[in-house]
Amino acid sequence: MTIKKTFWQKYEAWIWALIFVIIYVWAFSGIPVTGIQAVAGEVTKSILHGLFHPDFSYVYTGDGEDLISLLLQTLAIAFAGTIASALLSIPFAFWAARTKKGGTHLGSSSGKLFLTIVRTFPEIVMAIMFIKAVGPGPFAGVLAVSFHSIGMLGKLFAEAVEEIDRRPAEAIIAAGGTQFDVLIHATIPAVIPEFISLTLYRFEIAVRSASILGLVGAGGIGAPLIFAIGTRWWPRVAIILLGIIVMVTVIDFISGYLRKKLV
Amino acid sequence: MNTIPKKSFAQKWHIKALVWTAIVLALFIASCAMTGVDVGAFLTGFNQFMQIFYEMLKPDWSYVPFTIKPIIQTIQMALIGTLVGSIIAVPFAVLAARNIVTNTVIRGTIRFILNLVRTLPDLMLAAVFVAVVGIGPMAGVLTLAIFSFGMISKLFYEAIETIDMGPIEALTAAGATKTQVVWFAVLPQVYNHFLSYFLYTFEINVRASTILGYLGAGGIGELLQRSLGQFRYDRTAIVVIGTFIVVVVVDTLSNQLRERLQ
Structure with missing residues (x-):
């Protein structure tokens, strides 16, 4: 005797496939494919030509507006922003971490909600707000990175705090230690390696965002890039993209190496 | 011995x-x-910052109807971008997996290309694609396709590397070709992982697509750019709130579907 399959068991995969197809038919109906401009082919050709003939004279000119100086500035924005953000995130992490068992989690839930809001707030809008406050330039970029990163770093730090081993803290309390002793001898040593590793990871992301913040005038390599794209100066676009690729690859490599050493 | x-x-x-x-x-x-x-x-300058913030606290609710269409377009862009990106990613992922392709040169080349693609930030790709295909959602779709291709192919090949080698050996022993091995032994094992990563990438693409319009690549970001340009921060607030709702709804739905897959 074979067991009869229910209708749902029999057709589940087909129903999901149908839903999937309907969603995609709807999605494709919303995007006008005719929107491609007639010169796209020509532009692509000149881009490719430019990409294979990068403007190497831009790499170093000595006037502080060249590729190397601006890449260094981008790194400086990411670094200063990440370090400041890591320090600012610590209190938020302890606010959002759920360390007590049972009961209501009003404190930690409100902290988590706050961090989600910060995380979803577009970084570009934040950068523009800071530009209004301190004027265009790399400092606005540093501020945008430092405040925006709190959303993600605070969340990751809070998860690290939630996951630490509680037994050393109990041992210190049992031996007559104060809450302050617990913080110094149990909590901080347990979370520091984790915090450093997460900060390095966030630094990798910050390098990427610092390189696009210049699109709105917050310093770094983004400004000359958008200028070069706007003026269709493809050899210049190519050298900037190459510079960014090399910078991000090197930073990812160093950061990955350091993070492996930490664990 | 009691020495410390x-x-x-x-x-x-x-x-x-x-x-x-x-x-x-x-x-x-x-x-x-x-x-x-x-x-x-x-x-x-902090006063200036707070002043913008205060204006944002009084959102212009009459602006809501204008945001519906761009929000829908944002989701459509993310859907198509994820689909195109993952379809291109499948062959690359198979070729980059250590247990499928034993040739180090092919694998190394594919991985190198994937690493290069992943270094480029999304907004930067958008700026380039707007220049190529013109202002509009098409540029956004292409940006998201390339962006998700880089991310999803890495997730895919890591999933392929964790599969059980037994079925592959069995098929190879029975004389199956490489294509047959991939089709009947590899893909059925990673199918659920693929779907799960597909949904995860879709979540990230929704987040990314909300700002692409800032550079003219379609979606809700266009309103962000317009309202900021007109100093209408009360409208910017509406756009930010709309983005927030979309991101939370999509994340919740996708998380539930992903839990069902496990």
Whole structure:
């Protein structure tokens, strides 16, 4: 005797496939494919030509507006922003971490909600707000990175705090230690390696965002890039993209190496 | 023996930690100097910042109807971008997996290409694609396709590398070709992982697509750019709230579907 399959068991995969197809038919109906401009082919050709003939004279000119100086500035924005953000995130992490068992989690839930809001707030809008406050330039970029990163770093730090081993803290309390002793001898040593590793990871992301913040005038390599794209100066676009690729690859490599050493 | 183990001089005074702290501190100070960090300017300019913030606290609710269409377009862009990106990613993922392709040259080349694609930030791709295909959602779709291709192919090949090799060996022993092995032994095992990563990438693409319009690549970001350009921060607030709702709804739905897959 074979067991009869229910209708749902029999057709589940087909129903999901149908839903999937309907969603995609709807999605494709919303995007006008005719929107491609007639010169796209020509532009692509000149881009490719430019990409294979990068403007190497831009790499170093000595006037502080060249590729190397601006890449260094981008790194400086990411670094200063990440370090400041890591320090600012610590209190938020302890606010959002759920360390007590049972009961209501009003404190930690409100902290988590706050961090989600910060995380979803577009970084570009934040950068523009800071530009209004301190004027265009790399400092606005540093501020945008430092405040925006709190959303993600605070969340990751809070998860690290939630996951630490509680037994050393109990041992210190049992031996007559104060809450302050617990913080110094149990909590901080347990979370520091984790915090450093997460900060390095966030630094990798910050390098990427610092390189696009210049699109709105917050310093770094983004400004000359958008200028070069706007003026269709493809050899210049190519050298900037190459510079960014090399910078991000090197930073990812160093950061990955350091993070492996930490664990 | 009740002796406490002796600490060396370096351990006792935390030399290594101190050196690292000094290096980080020096780099931090150098970075601050280079970027012109000026706490005074920040404190005096903070009023300006708060003023924008206060304007955002009074959202212009009459603007809501204008945001519906761009929000829908944002989701459509993310859907198509994810689909195109993952379809291109499948062959690349198979070719980059250590247990499928034993040729180090092919694998190395594919992985190198994937690494290069992943270094480019999404907004930067958008800027280039707007220049190529013109202002509109098409540029956004292409950006998201390339962006998700880089991310999803890495997730895919890592999933392929964790599969059970038994079925593959069985098929190879029975004389199956490479294509047959991939089709009947590899893909059925990673199918659920693929769907799960597909949904995860879709979540990230929804987040990314909300700002692509800032550079003219379609979706809700266009309104962001317009309202900021007109200094209508009450409207910016509506756009930000709309983005927030979309991101939370999509994340929740996708998380539930992903849990069902496991």
